[in-house]
């Protein structure tokens with residue numbers, strides 16, 4: 001049996017839009033934000049929090065716009081999101097929200113995307129001949145899951161064994177803060193901190209341990225408020241069982257202060 005189908009007429013504007021998008025190169029689609037996505041992969045990656053690479057996936061034109069221009073554009077798009085949700089932007093309480101969100105994205109919580117905000121690495125000679133491990137414990141981690149744009153909060157414990165250089169201790173906190181201030185995946189954050197430390201300290205002997213709670217796990221989806229996620233990177237001497245164990249003992253040790 002042949003069913004007669006109604007002929008479908010697309011408005012010419014829509015047709016050309018589809019046609020245009022079809023002809024665009026991958027890069028063009030990326031630049032204009034018209035990349036097509038496979039809905040199954042979207043769910044899969046989000047649910048399992050998979051990262052695709054150790055580098056944050058940034059475009060080459062990521063910093064062509066100034067911070068001010070970025071804030072203006074995000075503000076416009078965020079008002080649109082609120083409008084679509086049905087919110088009344090004339091209400092005084094909501095009026096400033098798009099601007100606040102845009103400014104917060106660019107200047108605060110995602111400021112670590114911009115290499116200009118990277119902490120300067122100042123090293124000193126290891127004059128004391130201290131060759132044991134240096135551990136910085138309980139560094140606050142405030143980052144944002146790149147799959148849901150919700151925060152994950154926790155602690156990082158970082159260690160290194162000097163190869164002749166030492167680093168200002170607050171520098172380690174700043175490295176953690178810089179890489180946390182991006183849309184992130186916890187595994188990538190752990191690796192990025194380890195890599196940065198290796199480069200700065202010119203040593204392979206580094207360890208990074210992060211434990212955090214993800215709001216995208218506790219406030220949506222499975223809504224699990226108890227579980228936390230641990231990610232670790234051991235490199236160089238920390239791959240040896242005794243050194244690894246010593247590091248873990250230091251993390252566990254509680255000191256009265």
Ligand SMILES: [Zn+2]
Nearest residue numbers: 145147148216
């Ligand atoms: Zn998430």
